[in-house]
Amino acid sequence: MSTTSRNRRSPSRRRRVAAVGVSLSDCGRVDEATPYSLHAQAARRALADSGLDRSLVDGLASAGLGTLAPVEVAEYLGLRPRWVDSTAVGGATWEVMAAHAADAIGAGRANAVLLVYGSTARADIRAGRRTGNLSFGARGPLQFEVPYGHSLIAKYAMAARRHMHEYGTTLEQLAEVAVRARAHAALNPEAMFREPITVDDVLDGPVIADPFTKLHCCIRSDGGCAVLLAAEEYVPDTAKAPVWVLGTGEYVSHAAMSEWEDFTVSPAAVSGRLAFERAGVGPGDIELAQIYDAFTYMTLVTLEDLGFCAKGEGGAFFAQEDRLPVNTDGGGLSACHPGMRGLFLLVEAVRQLRGEAPGLQVRRPDGALPELAVASGTGGWFCSSGTVVLGRG
Numbered sequence: 240m241s242t243t244s245r246n247r248r249s250p251s252r253r254r255r256v257a258a259v260g261v262s263l264s265d266c267g268r269v270d271e272a273t274p275y276s277l278h279a280q281a282a283r284r285a286l287a288d289s290g291l292d293r294s295l296v297d298g299l300a301s302a303g304l305g306t307l308a309p310v311e312v313a314e315y316l317g318l319r320p321r322w323v324d325s326t327a328v329g330g331a332t333w334e335v336m337a338a339h340a341a342d343a344i345g346a347g348r349a350n351a352v353l354l355v356y357g358s359t360a361r362a363d364i365r366a367g368r369r370t371g372n373l374s375f376g377a378r379g380p381l382q383f384e385v386p387y388g389h390s391l392i393a394k395y396a397m398a399a400r401r402h403m404h405e406y407g408t409t410l411e412q413l414a415e416v417a418v419r420a421r422a423h424a425a426l427n428p429e430a431m432f433r434e435p436i437t438v439d440d441v442l443d444g445p446v447i448a449d450p451f452t453k454l455h456c457c458i459r460s461d462g463g464c465a466v467l468l469a470a471e472e473y474v475p476d477t478a479k480a481p482v483w484v485l486g487t488g489e490y491v492s493h494a495a496m497s498e499w500e501d502f503t504v505s506p507a508a509v510s511g512r513l514a515f516e517r518a519g520v521g522p523g524d525i526e527l528a529q530i531y532d533a534f535t536y537m538t539l540v541t542l543e544d545l546g547f548c549a550k551g552e553g554g555a556f557f558a559q560e561d562r563l564p565v566n567t568d569g570g571g572l573s574a575c576h577p578g579m580r581g582l583f584l585l586v587e588a589v590r591q592l593r594g595e596a597p598g599l600q601v602r603r604p605d606g607a608l609p610e611l612a613v614a615s616g617t618g619g620w621f622c623s624s625g626t627v628v629l630g631r632g
Contacts, residue, residue, distance in 0.1 A: 241441040243361070244334055247271055249481040253345040253346065254344060254346075254347065254414070254470045254472070255345070255470075255471040255483060256340075256341040256344045256345055256468055256469070256470060256471070256473050256483070256484045257468065257469060257471065257474055257481030257482060257483045257484065258466055258467070258468055258475040258481065258482045258484065258585070258589045258629065259289045259290075259291065259351075259467055259468070259469045259474065259479070260286055260288040260289025260291065260465075260466070260467035260471065260477070261279060261285055261288060261464070261465070261466050261467070261479055261585070261586045261589045261590060262281055262284030262285040262287075262288050262464065262465055262586070263284070263429060263462065263463070263464045263583070263586060264277040264278075264280040264284070264357060264433065264462055264463035264464060265461075265462065266429060266431065266460055266461065266462030266463075266574075266575045266577070267429075267460050267462065267575060268361060268362075268431075268460070268461060269359065269362070269459065269461040269462065270362055270461075270518045272357075272359055272362075273359065274303075274304060274357045274358055274359055274463075275304075275311075275312070275315050275357065277357030277358070277359070277461070277462065277463035278301070278312050278315065278316065278355050278356070278357035278463055278465075279315060279316060279357075280357075280463065280466045281355055281356070281357060281463040281465035282316055282353060282355045282463050284465070285353070285355075285464075285465035285466065285467050286467065287351075288467075288469050288478065288479070289469070289477050289478060289479075290466070290476065290477050290478025290479070291351065291469065291473060291476060291477060293317075293318070293506040293603075295350060295351045295469070295473065296320070296351045296352070296353050296605065297314050297320055297321050297322065297349050297350050297351060297352075297536060298320050298321070298322035298323065298324075298340060298343060298344070298348075298349035298350075298351065298353065299312065299316075299318055299320040299322075299323050299324075299352065299353050299355070300323070300324040300325075300326075300333075300336040300337075300339070300340055300350030300352060300353070300354045300355070300590070301313075301324075301325065301354075301355055301356065302325050302326065302327040302332050302336070302356070302506060302579065303332075303356060303357075303358060303484060303578060303579055303582050306325070308324070308325050309323040309325045310337065312355065312567075315340065316353075316355075316384045318353070318410055318556070320349075321348075321349065322340075322343050322348050322349035322352065324336050324339050324340065326339065327579075328618040328619070328622070328623035328625075329579060329617070329618020329619040330415070330492065330531045330533065330545040330579050330580055330581050330615055330616050330617050330618040330619075330623075331489070331506075331510075331531070331562065331581055331616040331618035331622055331623040331624050331625040332352060332579050332581055332586070332616070332618060332625070333336060333356065333466075333579065333582035333585060333616060333629035334487070334489070334510075334581050334584070334585070334615065334616040334625025334626060334627050335489045335508075335616075335623070335625035336354055336623075336627060337354060337466070337468065337487065337585060337625070337627050338482065338487035338488070338627065339622060340352040340354065340468050341468060341484045342485060344468060344470050345470075350470050350473065351467060351468065351470070351473060352467070352468045352469075353465060353467050354465060354467075354468065354582060354585075355463070355464075355465040355466075355582075356463050356464060356465070356576035356578075356579065356582045357462070357463030357562045357576070357577075358462065358463065358578040358579075359406075359459045359461045359463065359576045359577070360459055360460070360461065360576075361459045361460050361577070362461050373603040377556045379494065380494050380495035380498070380554075381494060381495065383495065383497075384495060384496060385489045389496070390448070391619075391620055392447055392448040392451065392456065392515070393419070393448045393536070394496055394620035395448075395451070395453050395533070395534045395536060395537070395620055395621075396447075396448035396449055396450060396534075396536075397496070397502065397553060398502040398503070398536065398540075398620070398621065399413065399435035399450055399451070399491045399534070399535075399536035400449070400450060401502035401503055402502070402503045402513060402536065402539075402540060402551075403450070405503055405505070405523060405551065406538065406551030406552075407551070408489075408553070408554045409554060409607070410442060410450055410553070411438055411440075411442070411444035412437070412539070412553075412554030412557065413420070413450070413455060413535040413536060413539065413554070413560065414441035414442055414454075414455070414535070414557070415438060415456060415554075415557060415558060416532070416538045416539065416557060416559070416572070417441045417454045417535050417537035417572050417573075418436055418437060418438055418441065419434065419438075419560070419565070419566075419568065420532065420566055420569050420570045420572040420573045420574075421433075421434070421435060421436045421572070421573045422435065422447065423566060423567050423568060423573070423574075423598065423599050424568070424569025424570075424573035424574050424597055424598070425569075425598075425599055426598035426599045427568050427569050427598030427599070428594075428597055428598065429568070429572075429574065429575075429597050429598075430568065430569040430570075430573055430574040430575070430598070431460050431573070431574060431575055432456055432458060432573045432574075433569075433573070434441075435456075436454060440454060441454040441455060451534060451536075452536070454477075454572075455534055455535045455536075456533070456534055456572075457532065457534065457570075457571035457572055457576040457580075458571065458573065458575070458576050459576060459577075460575040460576055460577050461577055462577040462583075463577065464582050464583050464586045465582075465586075466582060466585050466586060466589070468484065479517070480593060481551055481630065481631075482588075482592045482593065482629050482630070482631060483588045483629065483630050483631070484515045484627060484628075484629060485514075485517075485518035485519070485520070485611075485627040485628045485629060485630045486515060486516070486518025486519070486520070486622075486627070487512025487513070487514050487517065487625070487626065487627050487628070488495045488504040488510035488512065488514035488515075488517065488625070488626045489510050489513075489623075489624065489626075490507075490509035490510040490513070490587060490623070490624050491506060491622060491623045491624075491627045492505075492506040492621060492623065492624075493621075493622055494619070494621055494622060496620070501620070503540065503550065503551075504540075504544060504546075504550070505537075505540050505541055505544045505617060505621045505624060506617070506621060506623060506624035507540075507541045507545055507615050507617065507624040507626060508544035508545075509624070510615070510624040511544060511545040511546060511613075511615060511624075511626045512546070512627055513626070514613070514626040514627060514628050515546070515628060517628075518628035519629070520611060520628060520630075521546070522545055522547045524562075524611050525563070525611050525612065525613050525628075526564075526601065526603070526609035526611055526612065527564040527565070527567060527588070527601045527608065527612045527613075528545070528547070528563055528564070528565050528566075528610055528612070528613050529565075529566060529567070529568075529578060529583075529585070529587050529588045529612065529613070529614040529615070530540070530542065530565060530566060530569075530570075530584070530615050530617070531565055531571065531581060531584065531615065531616045531617040532570040532571045532572050532573055532613075533558035533576065533580075533617075535572070537568075537617055537621075538553075538557065539553030539554055539566075540553060540621075541615055541617065542556060542563075542565070543556075544572075545613065545615060545626070547562075547563055557613040561589075564599070566587075567587060567591060567596060567598070567599045567600075567601060568587045568596070568598060568599075569598070571583075572629065579618075579630075580616075581618075581625065583617030584614040584615070584616060585614050585629075587614075588612040588613070588614045588627075588629050589629065591608075591609060591612055592608065592609060592610070592612055592629060592630070592631050593608075608631065609627040609631075610630055610631050611628065611629070611630045611631075612628075612629045612630070613626060613627070613628050613629070614626070614627045614629065615627075
């Protein structure tokens with residue numbers, strides 16, 4: 240089918256959208272890389288994974304390199320996209336961008352959109368090149384918090400303490416999230432930290448922000464990744480089976496902690512509901528979940544807010560490992576965390592549905608591959624959320 244005929248679609252029919260190429264760049268410790276070279280490496284690998292020609296890419300989504308991110312990255316990659324997105328809402332950025340890209344492709348404003356990210360966060364810190372701060376400056380509503388030293392980690396820690404107070408969530412339950420992430424990372428040759436840890440290891444570590452010890456917190460790594468989304472008419476030309484974008488949702492909650500109505504409820508409660516409704520499925524249909532885990536508490540509260548268990552039951556639910564595989568690559572707690580990690584969630588979800596996970600591969604009891612997965616990113620200090628439901632069918 241020619242490109243011209245492909246574009247002659249009925250304006251009343253929304254095109255289906257699939258993830259047709261995914262890849263990571265080199266990750267972990269990549270001292271010789273730049274953010275741009277990691278973008279390029281991930282993009283080349285994702286395009287090769289898709290089997291499509293780069294000339295078909297007419298959309299680009301990028302963030303994390305300043306206000307001109309999609310323009311600069313497009314130029315570096317030799318692309319001239321007619322559709323771009325530079326939405327930046329923290330860790331939820333990539334799920335939100337995926338939603339925007341799927342809408343654009345579905346409406347015919349683009350045919351193939353490359354979502355790409357790269358960061359040398361670990362190398363920058365080690366070289367003393369760290370910029371900004373974890374509270375994103377002291378402008379606007381944050382000016383009333385930053386002077387008192389209320390860092391990003393402290394905000395998550397305060398929310399965790401509130402959940403513990405209201406629902407009896409224990410330190411051991413939070414620690415189990417880190418232990419499980421490390422167990423998954425141990426099977427993943429691409430993970431940065433693979434040595435097993437125990438609950439006691441987590442509890443006995445140095446305190447970073449009560450109740451979080453060091454192992455409750457994400458690692459710092461270099462790395463990048465890319466996802467190529469394309470319209471349904473390009474799927475027959477792809478190298479591998481498509482993974483369809485079935486439903487998306489996005490929501491923002493607050494910036495100042497004083498404006499957060501309930502520390503035990505994340506914005507995933509809304510983004511997840513919207514994504515499931517639009518996909519026509521429910522939490523009970525999902526076979527694996529990739530959840531942003533900058534801190535252990537994020538995993539438990541997001542599981543609750545996505546509807547996998549009742550509010551306050553996240554710790555008990557997570558302890559039942561056979562209920563739902565979560566963060567199968569090791570997550571931000573053990574595999575990699577170069578900054579806005581949301582795109583890595585989408586890569587791992589696609590790999591799982593294809594049966595291409597480099598480590599733990601989820602399968603049904605009969606050995607079949609899973610059909611449905613969810614990726615849910617969180618930004619800021621539960622300020623934003625993006626959720627994407629993906630499926631093979």
